[in-house]
Amino acid sequence: MAAVDASGSNGKGQGVETSVTYYRLEEVAKRNSSKEIWLVIHGRVYDVTRFLNEHPGGEEVLLEQAGADASESFEDVGHSSDAREMLKQYYIGDVHPNDLKPEGGGKDPSKNNTCKREYWSGFLNSHPTLDDV
Numbered sequence: 001m002a003a004v005d006a007s008g009s010n011g012k013g014q015g016v017e018t019s020v021t022y023y024r025l026e027e028v029a030k031r032n033s034s035k036e037i038w039l040v041i042h043g044r045v046y047d048v049t050r051f052l053n054e055h056p057g058g059e060e061v062l063l064e065q066a067g068a069d070a071s072e073s074f075e076d077v078g079h080s081s082d083a084r085e086m087l088k089q090y091y092i093g094d095v096h097p098n099d100l101k102p103e104g105g106g107k108d109p110s111k112n113n114t115c116k117r118e119y120w121s122g123f124l125n126s127h128p129t130l131d132d133v
């Protein structure tokens with residue numbers, strides 16, 4: 001009667017992160033030939049060596065970014081959610097915390113105040129309400 005529905009856990013232990021391998025950027029930078037290609041996308045390191053020939057966008061673009069941070073070019077293309085899903089297959093670890101740089105094209109997230117009340121109050125006060133229509 002009062003049984004707890006445990007159907008959500010299938011016992012496969014998915015989502016359990018054991019340990020993360022961290023790579024320094026200088027190490028990633030060495031993997032920049034067609035023999036071995038690593039890329040950084042959003043602070044994660046991907047070994048795309050075996051993906052070179054399969055990439056629908058061609059190997060050239062991957063070679064251009066080899067050993068470097070490809071986050072911006074990856075986003076510029078507007079990759080599909082399928083493409084984002086594929087990333088998982090090539091994930092090998094994270095960028096070492098000491099090498100992480102703030103994301104967002106150099107924008108400092110702390111300077112973004114769009115979630116603050118002051119930012120919106122002017123807009124909210126001047127915006128017509130249904131009463132005004």
Ligand code: HEM
Binds near residue numbers: 057087
């Ligand atoms: C492991 C990383 C990557 C994966 C898994 C990936 C996957 C894909 C996939 C599945 C497509 C087909 C279109 C789509 O589904 O969005 C695609 C297209 C493309 N990708 Fe990537 N991609 C990766 C990295 C990159 C990078 C770093 C660049 C740019 C430097 C790039 C440039 C392109 C271009 C130019 C296309 C063709 C777009 C078009 O013809 O409309 N990709 N990629």
